Amino acid sequence: MTHPQVAAFSGDASTIRIVGHRGARGVLPENSIEGFEFVLSIGIDLIEFDVVLTKDEVPIITHNHRLHGCRVRGPDQRFLDGKEPKVASLRMEEIEQFDIGKLNGDTAYGQRFPYQIQMDGVRIPKLSDLFQLISQPKYQSVNLMLELKSDPDLVSDDAARERIVAVVIDLVRKAGLSTRTLLHSFDWGLLAKCKRQAPDIPISFLTRMKSNADEVGEDSSTLVTPDLDDTAGCIPDRVKEAGGSLWCPYYKDITNEDIARARDIGLCVAVWTVNEFDDIDAMIDLHVDAIVTDYPGKVQRRLSDRGYRWTG
Numbered sequence: 110m111t112h113p114q115v116a117a118f119s120g121d122a123s124t125i126r127i128v129g130h131r132g133a134r135g136v137l138p139e140n141s142i143e144g145f146e147f148v149l150s151i152g153i154d155l156i157e158f159d160v161v162l163t164k165d166e167v168p169i170i171t172h173n174h175r176l177h178g179c180r181v182r183g184p185d186q187r188f189l190d191g192k193e194p195k196v197a198s199l200r201m202e203e204i205e206q207f208d209i210g211k212l213n214g215d216t217a218y219g220q221r222f223p224y225q226i227q228m229d230g231v232r233i234p235k236l237s238d239l240f241q242l243i244s245q246p247k248y249q250s251v252n253l254m255l256e257l258k259s260d261p262d263l264v265s266d267d268a269a270r271e272r273i274v275a276v277v278i279d280l281v282r283k284a285g286l287s288t289r290t291l292l293h294s295f296d297w298g299l300l301a302k303c304k305r306q307a308p309d310i311p312i313s314f315l316t317r318m319k320s321n322a323d324e325v326g327e328d329s330s331t332l333v334t335p336d337l338d339d340t341a342g343c344i345p346d347r348v349k350e351a352g353g354s355l356w357c358p359y360y361k362d363i364t365n366e367d368i369a370r371a372r373d374i375g376l377c378v379a380v381w382t383v384n385e386f387d388d389i390d391a392m393i394d395l396h397v398d399a400i401v402t403d404y405p406g407k408v409q410r411r412l413s414d415r416g417y418r419w420t421g
């Protein structure tokens with residue numbers, strides 16, 4: 110039987126799904142409740158975001174293991190220039206002091222998102238804040254792509270890795286969201302732990318070929334992803350064998366053959382992170398199941414112009 114959340118990420122002949130990457134990173138502060146609310150307000154019901162644990166084991170929604178200086182300001186309103194604290198070294202009450210409402214335009218990262226709205230008073234959310242948001246009756250059709258980040262300092266600490274998975278799964282269950290959440294990661298070892306601890310919650314495998322790695326260049330989690338360059342063409346099979354329900358390749362890695370194979374073996378394919386109109390069109394031509402994007406409005410526009418739906 111197909112899991113309901115996997116069905117929610119699956120397209121059909123007239124539907125390609127849109128997944129808001131870190132909310133809508135291109136237009137609103139990434140991984141913020143403000144960004145998630147925006148995505149939901151424009152009729153997107155699939156959200157991707159990243160989870161890291163604080164020192165007191167509170168799962169929070171942020172991308173990096175260190176607070177990213179180009180987008181995090183301290184209580185003095187200054188960007189964390191050169192002194193990025195590790196999330197795992199901070200308690201939740203300390204995390205709450207930071208503001209993620211603005212990007213530093215002097216940095217390369219800030220310059221990547223010139224259209225992002227600049228705000229004050231935006232806090233790093235707890236995972237439970239997002240769960241609370243989507244528990245509202247009007248958001249019952251919302252499904253989550255919950256990315257577990259691997260702490261590079263804990264790669265060989267099996268007990269700590271088990272604990273991270275357990276804490277997150279416990280929160281998903283307590284929120285009653287085990288049928289609306291995918292557990293998603295580059296770290297196939299962490300996904301194996303998810304599968305063992307929660308066989309009922311589907312897992313989603315991120316991949317990126319080394320040959321295209323330089324073009325993304327911001328995700329240290331790929332340290333823990335298997336080397337797939339020798340197995341091109343077989344990746345869907347490897348994902349399936351590992352118990353995956355979704356395969357999430359970098360969009361430049363994917364081919365028609367991959368899509369055909371994924372279809373044959375019943376894998377849902379969600380490509381990331383597709384932001385330019387030409388690339389969006391190419392993914393529509395390939396007829397992927399879902400497009401993960403920083404600009405959900407741009408993908409809506411192309412799908413709409415070409416006669417596709419993204420919900421329903």
Ligand code: MG
Pocket residue numbers: 157158159256
């Ligand atoms: Mg992510």
